[in-house]
Amino acid sequence: MxxxxxxxxxxxxxxxxxxxxxxxxxxxxxxxxxxxxxxxxxxxxxxxxxxxxxxxxxxxxxxxxxxxxxxxxxxxxxxxxxxxxxxxxxxxxxxxxxxxxxxRLDPWPDAVAGLQRLKRGFIIAPLSNGNVILMLDMAKRAGLPWDAILGAEVAGACKPSPQAYLRTVDILGMSPGEVMMVAAHNSDLAAARRCGLKTAFVARPREHGPEQTSDLVPLEDWDISVGSFLELAEALGV
Amino acid sequence: MxxxxxxxxxxxxxxxxxxxxxxxxxxxxxxxxxxxxxxxxxxxxxxxxxxxxxxxxxxxxxxxxxxxxxxxxxxxxxxxxxxxxxxxxxxxxxxxxxxxxxxRLDPWPDAVAGLQRLKRGFIIAPLSNGNVILMLDMAKRAGLPWDAILGAEVAGACKPSPQAYLRTVDILGMSPGEVMMVAAHNSDLAAARRCGLKTAFVARPREHGPEQTSDLVPLEDWDISVGSFLELAEALGV
Missing domain, CATH: 1.10.150.240 (Putative phosphatase; domain 2)
Structure with a gap:
């Protein structure tokens, strides 16, 4: 870690x-x-x-x-x-x-405060299949304090293709083990882990509304599994 | 404007x-x-x-x-x-x-305060030939509050090639006239203008040390010509 x-x-x-x-x-x-x-x-x-x-x-x-x-x-x-x-x-x-x-999507209640804290210790960036201007407009409106906008458009490949993770790691000039994927979806983390990235699961049990049945719990022993970005910051010691 | x-x-x-x-x-x-x-x-x-x-x-x-x-x-x-x-x-x-x-380069004295002010009214991003992690490390250390890291690596083309400007505009989902290139170099602005971007010249008369002879003044009627990022913010009304 x-x-x-x-x-x-x-x-x-x-x-x-x-x-x-x-x-x-x-x-x-x-x-x-x-x-x-x-x-x-x-x-x-x-x-x-x-x-x-x-x-x-x-x-x-x-x-x-x-x-x-x-x-x-x-x-x-x-x-x-x-x-x-x-x-x-x-x-x-x-x-x-x-x-x-x-x-114009709203962040989960802990997201902005959590990202602000995580940003003190790490480079933070989206690795989304959303394109750059979508991520930029969203961040400006919601106050998401990204250091950079990375993701499918910059990598030229969509998750969960390995290229989406590996090209992002390469652009960061790092090795896969120096980069942690944070997601509420077990399948995203599984694909990132196969590429050698560290993994953090953040439960978002209302993503699909009140009757959500998927991704309620971590399905593998991810490096970190928590319930909010603030808990993630705590776990990472920032 | x-x-x-x-x-x-x-x-x-x-x-x-x-x-x-x-x-x-x-x-x-x-x-x-x-x-x-x-x-x-x-x-x-x-x-x-x-x-x-x-x-x-x-x-x-x-x-x-x-x-x-x-x-x-x-x-x-x-x-x-x-x-x-x-x-x-x-x-x-x-x-x-x-x-x-x-x-690990230091910003000019007006740069951080100027960018913070400009960020209130506009998306701000580097369009440099420097690569993403170079720009990211520099920004984290110096406190440059970029909304995104754009530039040669993301566009896959170096300035002053037209592709460097036009692909950046395309990634932003904008038309060239909605994007302003800010530079201390007349040649960079000339290339940006040929692609339809708006242009702002910021004089940096000590870039090349005390005996600088180039780029001391604007060589074309750029949309804006100023002496600092704070003056740029003033000129743009933010």
Whole structure:
């Protein structure tokens, strides 16, 4: 642990509450389109459900690297008809504004204070599949004090491809054991561990709403397993 | 001007005093090697003089993109014999430590306060040919409050190639006119302007030491020409 020099973070679910944030903006949108019988949380889930299949297109090489902002937009246009909303009834600027909901997500209550503390001892940066300007807009609005914006766009590869982790480590000029991946998702940590990174699990039991069943507990003996970023700072001695 | 959303900065010479910082570390090194008859500022100049030729190897395509840390090391090994120091007499860890002098440069006196102020109104990021970990180490040590680390390594192209500017603008999800290049070098601003970026000249008349003759004044009608980052903040109304 004494060797760790940088902490890299999953963001959607680990640092910010994507479901709550997207639902908050979707609620107004659904009302405007007389679709407020729909639960905005379910709308957020449907939008997010198309995320992994879109990533898989890239990871498999069937599609070149594409920014998450572009994938979010495609996925939004795909789900609206499923929700009974005719795309023809939605103005372009309304679609563009709703797509930016992902730039305006709120951090979990401990995230900003925890990151500020961790930043004193380590380089801190997102290692997200979100693109740079998405991460930047989110950080400016929420006050996330990143030292740098790393991740899929900078590495040119999406998690959990090994290249996403290894290229990030290489850009940091470090060895994998000097970098710790922080995530609320066991699968992300498993992929990082296979690349030699240190791992920290932070439980986020409400990421998927009140009835979450996945990632409630650590599924491997991660280097650290905690319930908040403040506990992570404590465990790392900063 | 009202459209500007991001400010991107040249770093060596514009944000930090590379000559003074390298000379400070070289002085100790030269003493250890009984070469303290040499002016450490001249040593810094000789090291830096090999920077543009090394960049040109990449810009011309004769060499693939290579991190500045690697180029600095090659250039250091090239100048030591010229300075009368036998490479065989220098331990590997001493060379590595001296090479990191570029990670430990001090900001000009107005830089940190100016960036803190500019950060309130704009996304601020380096657009330097320095690599990411060089910029990160420098920022952590000096307290440079960047929102992100952009530049040659992220863009995969060196200034003043158009790709260095245009890919950075693209990563920011903006149009060129929404991004302002801030530099103490007229040539950097000229290249940025050709790509459609806005331009701000900040005079740094001691970058090359007391007898500087270049870049003392703006050579074109840049959008803004000032003498410090605080004046830049004033001019931008933040």
């Amino acid at each position: 004494a060797n760790i020099r940088a902490l890299v973070f999953d963001v959607f679910g680990t640092v910010v509450d994507w479901r709550g944030g997207v639902a908050r903006e979707a609620e107004k949108f659904l009302k405007r389109h007389a679709a407020d019988a729909l639960d905005p949380g379910v709308f957020a889930d449907a939008w997010r459900a198309r995320y992994q299949p879109a990533m898989e297109e890239m990871r498999s090489g069937r599609r070149p690297f594409t920014r998450l902002d572009v994938l979010h937009r495609e996925n939004l246009e795909a789900i609206l008809p499923e929700m009974g909303i005719d795309l023809e009834d939605v103005a372009e600027d309304e679609l563009a504004a709703l797509n930016l909901a992902w730039h | 009202a459209n500007i959303r991001a400010l991107v900065f040249d770093v060596f010479g514009t944000v930090v005093d590379w000559r003074g910082g390298v000379a400070r570390e070289a002085e100790k090194f030269l003493k250890r090697h009984a070469a303290d008859a040499l002016d450490p500022g001249v040593f810094a100049d000789a090291w830096r003089a090999r920077y543009q030729p090394a960049m040109e190897e990449m810009r011309s395509g004769r060499r693939p993109f290579t991190r500045l840390d690697v180029l600095h090391r090659e250039n250091l090994e090239a100048i030591l014999p010229e300075m009368g120091i036998d490479l065989e007499d220098v331990a590997e860890d001493e060379l590595a430590a001296l090479n990191l002098a570029w990670h």
